Amino acid sequence: MVVQKAQRRVALLILVLGLAALSRWMPDYVPSTPLSVAVSVWPGAETLILARELGEIDDAQVRLVEMSWDSAAMRALGNGAVDAAVLSIDEVTRLRESGQRVKVVLVFDQSQGADSILTNHEGARRVEDLKGLKVGVDVRGSGMVLLASAMNSVGMSPGDVHIVPIAPAEMGVALQSSAVDAVVSAEPWLSALRRDGFNEIDVTARDRQLLIRALVVSSEAARVNANALRSVIAAHFRLLPALKEQRDVPGMEAVLRRERLTREEFKRVLATLIHYDLGTNRRMLASPGGELGTVAALLESLMFKHELLSSSPRPGTWFDASFLPAP
DSSP: OOHHHHHHHHHEEEEHHHHHHHTTSOOOOOOOOHHHHESSSSSHHHHHHHHHHHTTTTTTTTEEEEEESHHHHHHHHHTTTOOEEEEEEHHHHHHHTTTTEEEEEEEEEESSSEEEESSSSSSOSSSSGGGGGGEOTTTTTTHHHHHHHHHHHHTEEEEEGGGEOGGGGGGHHHHHHHHHHHHETTTTTTHHHHHTTOOEEOOHHHHTTTTTEEEEEEEHHHTHHHHHHHHHHHHHHHHHHHTTOOOOOHHHHHHHHHHHOOHHHHHHTTEEEEEEEEHHHHHHHHHTSSSHHHHHHHHHHHHHHHTTTOOOOSSSOOBTTTTOOOO
């Protein structure tokens, strides 16, 4: 009996050692479906489209799903239609409030002029001039945060304007027909509205400080598609210089067609963004008490005050620096 037990132990040990040795020669696990990423039309995230056009990301690992604006991408991520999306941090806050388990794994940029408020009222220049007017805005997008921040800065309350839900692509027609008196817009639609000559409301840099766009992924997809996620983020940093400098590389024409901007217009738009490099990403995603955590706290306070949130987002770590390239 003792001999049999000893033999079984030896056999089990041999089996374990054999499996361990075999695992060294087995290929890494590859998910059966690629990581799906919703890429809304946002200038600072066009590195992802450029990466696809240049073959910098593997189609078998990553599938980019082109969408028109952030709130559509947020819905797609929220209902599980995609694994990841390009979103603003306030949209991440909304997802967290609804109980979604998501992580910010890359921060693209901060807007310093790529979002603005325009009006068809002659002479209207100040935020206070919006009082009592109909303001068109994508109510699930970052435009609500810009409007709330600008109103908060001058002591206006949520009820001081009449909010009209409207999609970004419809804002020009709404202004021309006077269906609304003002709109909160973002690039690339903002450039089209500026071409049409609508008056721009003065908005400060401080009012725009919370307008940060990021790559957001479901916690489950981050676990299952970690390698694909790392490849997307690495491609972004490799191509960011080419995008910023508007190098004449294959794929740039596809970006300009998506944005519906000329090369000069796109260059001007990119100059209105503070692009976050790898070092800044590491700092912002480092810890809950870091820069991104501070932005989130300010956002939550503002969103509660202007009734954009009804409850506190679920607690827990919602950003992760581990997918960033090594320094």
